[in-house]
Amino acid sequence: MTNNARVTQWGIYAHIPYCVKKCAYCDFVSSAVGKSAAREMKAYAAALRAEILREVPPLRARWGDAATVYLGGGTPTALPAQLLTEILRTLIDAAGIPQECTVEANPGTVDAHSLAQLRAAGANRLSLGVQSFDDRLLRIIGRIHTAQEAEQAFRAARAAGFANISLDLMYGLPTQTLDDLKTSVGAALALAPEHISVYGLTVEEGTPFAAAEAQGRLTLPSEETAEEMYDWLTAELPARGYARYEISNFARQGFESRHNLGYWRNVPYLGIGAAAHGYVDGVRWGNEPATEKYIRAIQTGRSVRTPEDTERTRTNAMEEYAFLALRTREGIDTADFSRAFGVGIDEVYGAVIEKYSAQGLIRRAEHHVALTDAGMKLGNEVFAAFLLGT
Ligand code: SF4
Structure with missing residues (x-):
């Protein structure tokens, strides 16, 4: 997008850098919640709200209400529900009521009450990180929840009024077979979500999986099996009513993620929070990734942004x-x-x-x-x- 391009839509991404426990494959910016986390999370939520109040109103004055809001992480629902709903309310007060307001959630961190609070605070889309409906594989990849807990979280979200739910699944997991994948996808389809994202496992540097691979302890499916999985998924999901609208994303008609489509369509977005990325007026930036430094910078009124592309042509x-x-x-x-x-x-x-x-x-x-x-x-x-x- 050039500086002169028309802006017909904009979005806000807010990052929550906490998880209950790090998964074995994950290199996202997040840290496991330790014993002393309650105080830090409170300070983080306050900093996030301060950044929202500082950065959102000028963009709303230029472009009107934000079309989409996305709370991602990390695990937003690792925050106490009250803090998370305060953040959501601050965002919606500042940005206007968005058409799509997504919260990412880990099935091991939600219950009927917290989901109802999120819905009441304005979230209208839930993205549940399930990854697999196979307890053996869930243990191998270090998830904190079982398949049954994932199903319970999904049903609780429906009961709380979420009419737009996305499930994240993974393929190419250690020791996973094509039949394992078919069983997991079958369990996902049985819940009838509106949207499914599917990601192939990649072993990222610095993760426990990378260390295991270096020691020859990671048994990944062969390239042929991974390709069979890809071919099966990309045929099966559309055949079951989930059109592939992006390389990794499938949706029932009308339930494509507006927020994520914005990233691919060059729509501007504000990034809020530690490690969040933003893109406004043709400039991309990344926020300070270290949570404590981010909090201190916001508390003292300093900028948290580092432009990513000063040399961008x-x-x-x-x-x-x-x-x-x-x-x-x-x-x-x-x-x-x-x-x-x-x-x-x-x-x-x-x-x-x-x-x-x-x-x-x-x-x-x-x-x-x-x-x-x-x-x-x-x-x-x-x-x-x-x-x-x-
Ligand atoms: S819950 Fe999500 S963000 Fe947190 S460690 Fe696992 S994959 Fe990474």
Whole structure:
């Protein structure tokens, strides 16, 4: 997005950097809640609310109410429900009532009461990190909940009035078979969520899984099995009514995540909280990632932002625009690309589009350029071709 681009929608992401316990595969910015955490969490919630009151009103004055609010982490529901609902209320008071207000939750950290409080405070979408409905695999990956607890959390969310629930699942887990995956997906479908996100496991540096792999103690499915899982998932979910609208995301019609679509469509968003990222007026930044430093900076009125892309050029912006949009089913909106950069897509990417269309990896419609199913499977290879080499 250039500085002059029209803003028709904007969003807010707020980060909660706490979890009950770190999962074995996770490298997100979050820390396990220790005994002394109650005080820090209170101070963190106060800092978050202060940052909201400082940063949201100027954007609301420019662009109107925020369309989407997303509380992610970490595990937002690792916070005491009262703190979390205070944060939500502050956000909604400052930003207006959003069309979509998502809270990420771990099934091991919610109950009927806390879910009802979240719903009453304005959350209208719940993203439940389930990962698997197989207790053996849940133990291996270090989750704090069982499959049964995940089902109970889902039903409690429905009872609390959440009509829009997303489940996160993972595949390619240590020792997982295709049949294991089919059983987990079957359990997820039986709950009839509106949205399903599916991520293949990647072993990230610095995680317990990376250490286990280095010592030869991690038994991952073979590449062929992981590919079979991918092929099965990407055929099965659409066949069961969940259209694939982004590489890892599937939804019933009308339940695509508006907030996440905003990231891929170059929509501006404010990042609030430690380690949160933001994107406003064509500038990307990351907030101070260390929780205590973040709290102190907010308490003393200092900036918490570090620009990520001081050297960012128009070329970088075009590449990034293309990568992000190509993740979605609809792909690059060619008219929007022209508006944002003052140049037609074919002038920049004509040769790449032609080459990959001929290979069946890109499809072209009147106003869009998008990946085919085969192109999504080879996503990284096609994305690399959209680098402009400067
Ligand atoms: S609950 Fe989520 S954020 Fe926390 S450690 Fe597990 S995967 Fe990471």
